[in-house]
Amino acid sequence: MNPEERLREIREQIADKTRIIVEEFCQRLILAKEVAALKTQLNLPIEDYQIEKKLTQQIRNICVKNNIDPKLGLKLLNILISASISIQKAATNKPLITPTTIFEETRRLEEQGAKIIHLEVGEPDFGPPQRVIDATIKALKEGRTHYTSKYGIPELRRALANRLSERWHTSIAPYETIVTPGGRAALTLALSTILNQGDSAIIFEPAWPAYKNCVESLGCRARVVNTTMENDWQPEVSQIEDLIDETTKVILVNSPCNPTGKVLSRKVLKSIINIAAKHNITIVSDEAYTEFSYRNRYSLLQEDCRKIVLGTFSKAWGMTGFRLGYIIAPKEICDAISEIAGEFYTSVPEPIQVAGLTALECFNEVDKYVALMKRRLETVLTLLKPLPITFKEPDGAFYIFFKLKDPISGEEFVEQLLKKHHVALTPGSSFGRYQSFVRFSFCRPEEELREGVARMREFLL
């Protein structure tokens, strides 16, 4: 057979195989729809890693038999499973009460003149230090209103490197920093750089929902280690290892955690670092709440491991509306991130970066904010303890994640409390499979916290 004929033949065979794959793929999705209906009926979770694990091993064997890198087969498996998950998600009951519905409802009630106590948002009420505001105005007046480097202004990168090196007794170079428009963007940029379609990332739940959403929006699998209040919100290290395969690129750590306030123990953190090193996995450490650690405060910046640290000015300096964050990572990662950043938003607004520079100069203000939050935590703990709820005292952040004793679900509780008593909270279902939990944010002045708990008490007792 001459080469042209052979090429034609192979092309026909490839087209044939592609048609078979797509036909089978469609059949697989039809079955997934039926599975969704059955799972809803049986009240089972969408994902079952034990079942997946068996399939993973079989796929690995098929690849080995055909002398193909198992990673390719496993990535394809992840894509197939992701497609089934989206179908199942669309078919199963979604939470009815979400942060968005609470937002809409509070605005509606406020428009009618109701005085709502906002214990749902993770936004400090104190706002930025006055010096930061003054510096922003000055920057605008001085004409610092231009495009800047996609990495951020050099003086802010230098200041970040110096301040963080000093704070965590380590050595960070300015080229290992990149300024971002907020912590959420830092997360998206970091994950977009490391994850490719079909990869997987390990996350611990309950968690800030952005983690799962971001991983899934990149066409990747978010494999969840569920932590429990009974186990002090500490992830089981053996479970982490169980979920790792050749496609796993990231373990996401958030300590202190939103919503539990858990600071991971050094022992667990060391185990995570060891597992990550063994499997060549990058730890992405979201340190949005690190300053708000009321017991031991630490950063992954102190550890020698493959890591990307995400930071934000939103919480510690009360600068949510400034939209300013940063990433600390090896130079090659910062370079890759800068490429996406440049394409995506060109650069972070210049006066906002000047504000960040000033914020780093007034770290003493942060200490005051942290002390204030700690006092509020103590007040809230005393107020909440007599109520028919259970919770673990948080080690950090500004939330209490409590479990209702009544058979009422977190969503029903939040809905009714808002309607009847005008107190807004967030249901636990927003953070994973935590239907009987509710998140209480103590980012409000003490009188409001007292009034909010009094209204909860009235509702619960």
Ligand code: PMP
């Ligand atoms: N990480 C966590 C855990 C958060 O809860 C938040 C905000 N809710 C952020 C990061 C990001 O905050 P921002 O985008 O305002 O910097």
